[in-house]
Amino acid sequence: xxxxxxxxxxxxxxxxxxxxxxxxxxxxxxxxxxxxxxxxxxxxxxxxxxxxxxxxxxxxxxxxxxxxxxxxxxxxxxxxxxxxxxxxxxxxxxxxxxxxxxxxxxxxxxxxxxxxxxxxxxxxxxxxxxxxxxxxxxxxxxxxxxxxxxxxxxxxxxxxxxxxxxxxxxxxxxxxxxxxxxxxxxxxxxxxxxxxxxxxxxxxxxxxxxxxxxxxxxxxxxxxxxxxxxxxxxxxxxxxxxxxxxxxxxxxxxxxxxxxxxxxxxxxxxxxxxxxxxxxxxxxxxxxxxxxxxxxxxxxxxxxxxxxxxxxxxxxxx
DNA sequence: GCGTCCAGGTCTACC
DNA sequence: GGTAGACCTGGACGC
Numbered sequence: 001x002x003x004x005x006x007x008x009x010x011x012x013x014x015x016x017x018x019x020x021x022x023x024x025x026x027x028x029x030x031x032x033x034x035x036x037x038x039x040x041x042x043x044x045x046x047x048x049x050x051x052x053x054x055x056x057x058x059x060x061x062x063x064x065x066x067x068x069x070x071x072x073x074x075x076x077x078x079x080x081x082x083x084x085x086x087x088x089x090x091x092x093x094x095x096x097x098x099x100x101x102x103x104x105x106x107x108x109x110x111x112x113x114x115x116x117x118x119x120x121x122x123x124x125x126x127x128x129x130x131x132x133x134x135x136x137x138x139x140x141x142x143x144x145x146x147x148x149x150x151x152x153x154x155x156x157x158x159x160x161x162x163x164x165x166x167x168x169x170x171x172x173x174x175x176x177x178x179x180x181x182x183x184x185x186x187x188x189x190x191x192x193x194x195x196x197x198x199x200x201x202x203x204x205x206x207x208x209x210x211x212x213x214x215x216x217x218x219x220x221x222x223x224x225x226x227x228x229x230x231x232x233x234x235x236x237x238x239x240x241x242x243x244x245x246x247x248x249x250x251x252x253x254x255x256x257x258x259x260x261x262x263x264x265x266x267x268x269x270x271x272x273x274x275x276x277x278x279x280x281x282x283x284x285x286x287x288x289x290x291x292x293x294x295x296x297x298x299x300x301x302x303x304x305x306x307x308x309x310x311x312x313x314x315x316x317x318x
Numbered sequence: 319g320c321g322t323c324c325a326g327g328t329c330t331a332c333c
Numbered sequence: 334g335g336t337a338g339a340c341c342t343g344g345a346c347g348c
Contacts, residue, residue: 196341
């Protein structure tokens with residue numbers, strides 16, 4: 001096993017554990033990654049197809065943060081592959097995001113002032129994506145399902161179609177490659193992963209991405225938000241909510257019926273929610289855009305990682 | 319037990 | 334262009 005070591009500096013403030021293992025319990029890169037004693041182990045395929053395992057840990061402090069990275073692979077990595085891994089990890093952990101600008105922009109916000117102190121230094125944390133397939137799988141499994149169902153589908157997809165990899169005495173899995181899902185039958189996906197009608201969307205998106213007709217995550221991140229959203233919504237099974245789950249842009253605000261209820265109570269505590277759930281989503285979207293502008297994705301993550309805290313401070317029932 | 323309902327959306331047929 | 338209705342699955346609920 002070849003091991004490549006790298007130390008990465010982060011822009012302070014940076015809290016590693018909150019970023020890769022946040023209070024809401026969301027995974028960082030992959031639902032079957034391992035988190036233990038302040039370190040995270042996960043696996044992925046590089047754009048060359050090579051399989052690598054990652055172990056990330058933290059050094060220093062929130063104000064002088066450094067991330068230590070060990071990369072494990074059965075074949076020696078090229079300089080280009082090492083560079084790709086560093087870029088993915090820097091992007092996926094938000095090491096170079098200046099979160100102090102966010103804190104300054106929202107310092108007087110009536111909601112966020114209650115949540116930032118407990119999450120100081122947390123980044124959004126995103127999957128290590130070259131293509132958008134991993135995020136598209138997440139978006140599809142979030143649709144029309146309570147969280148337990150989503151967890152069930154995600155775990156079955158990764159366990160059945162991802163690649164198992166043991167390194168550094170830990171066993172984990174990669175996300176499935178698009179070509180693996182593309183070649184699986186609808187029947188097999190439905191039976192093994194219990195994804196129901198989502199199977200045909202998974203296959204369709206896998207085929208589009210494998211065929212190269214969908215922009216990469218980097219390509220999308222360079223587009224204006226609305227343009228990138230329209231591009232992703234061309235995929236079968238991807239509507240506005242799912243597109244905003246997938247996109248890396250700060251303006252994304254992936255609100256659904258459940259989270260709209262939470263944000264309605266935070267934004268309009270004195271007003272009854274409209275009868276129409278879609279109308280509530282529309283009003284919450286407008287309010288978030290006006291309040292938080294380009295910081296609404298980070299605000300969204302901070303709020304949903306603080307529901308217990310907000311419930312106490314704002315007498316929020318959810 | 320067993321049947322019914324419905325949920326962290328999206329597509330499609332129909333008007 | 335607007336909008337019901339259908340769609341997998343499994344947990345919650347009533348009986």
